Amino acid sequence: MFLKRISLIKENIPTYEQYPFSIPAIKNFQALDLKSNVTFFVGENGSGKSTLLEAIADKCGFHTAGGSKNNYYDVHSANSDLGEFIRLAWLPKVTNGFFLRAESFYHFATHIDEVDETGFRDYGGKSLLQQSHGESFLSLFLNRFKGKAIYLLDEPEAALSPQRQLVFLRILHQLSTSNECQFIIATHSPILLGYPNATILSFDSGRIEEMEYEETDHYQITKYFLHNxxxxxxELLEAEE
Structure with missing residues (x-):
């Protein structure tokens, strides 16, 4: 692990009435100690998990639309509203890493198409734009992710089939154990959340709270649906009639 603690600099916050400080989980946030190489952020849409992940990426110096410190390209509304109000504690600090933002990945792929002069060496030898959405994600994970680094992933399952999510779990395991990589992942996937020994942090109660896999809505709703x-x-469809 490299990133040990995330803190909110409350004395610099001008008001809690405006976004993103009006989000309950952010409003009540003070500090968060990271306990494992793989940490999951979970919660409903709008709960603040992606907002905090984006702020961490901004503080790391990564492009907040997706990329690393070395990726420079323009995207509308790519700035983090929270980044300047958090503090990161490292031991040791790393500068290598990447921020994957599923919803803006096309912009990153277009940027790489424009600047890459290596024959897409870090992406499996093929333009990301010439691969399917899921294939391009896996090419990134397999070829660019390596070494001592921190990787911030916002909904990586968005482009991955259930089978490919299982492939990603194997990649995640190899990188977090053999190559000393740290991951913080915002996800809705009950498959990804099942990764062993990960820390799961829920944003749903208005506070950021650790919970077990079986306690998550993702697990409970999926399990209930599959069995019933x-x-x-x-019940769901009749309620609409």
């Missing part, structure tokens, strides 16, 4: 599909669908 017809009953759940009948």
């Amino acid at each position: 599909r017809e009953k759940m669908l009948n």
Whole structure:
């Protein structure tokens, strides 16, 4: 592990009435100690998990639309509103890493197409734009992710089938154990959340709280649906009639 602690610099916050400080989990946030090489942020849309992940990326110097310290390209509304109000504690500090933002990955892929002069060496030898969305994600994970680094991933499952999510878990394991990489991942995937010995942090209660895999809504709702599909669908669809 490299990043040990994330703190909110409360004395610099002008008001809690405006975004992103009005988000309950951010408003009540003080400090967070990271305990493992793989940390998951979970929560409903708008709960603040991606907002905090983006702020960490901004503080690391990564492009907040996706990329590392060495990627420079313009994207509308790519700045973090929270980045200047957090403090990161490292031991030791690393400068290598990457921020994956699924919703703006096309902009990053276009940027690489414009500047790469290595024959896409870090992306499997093929333009990311000439691969499917899922293939381009895996090419990034397999070829660019390596060495001592921190990787911040915002919904990496967005482009991955269930089978490819299992492939990603194997990549995650290899990188976090053999290559000393640290991961912080915002996700909705019950498959990814099942990674062993990871820390799961929920943003849903208005505070950032650690929970076990089986306690997450992602696990409980998916399990209930798989075991009670017809009953759940009948209740859900009949309620609309």
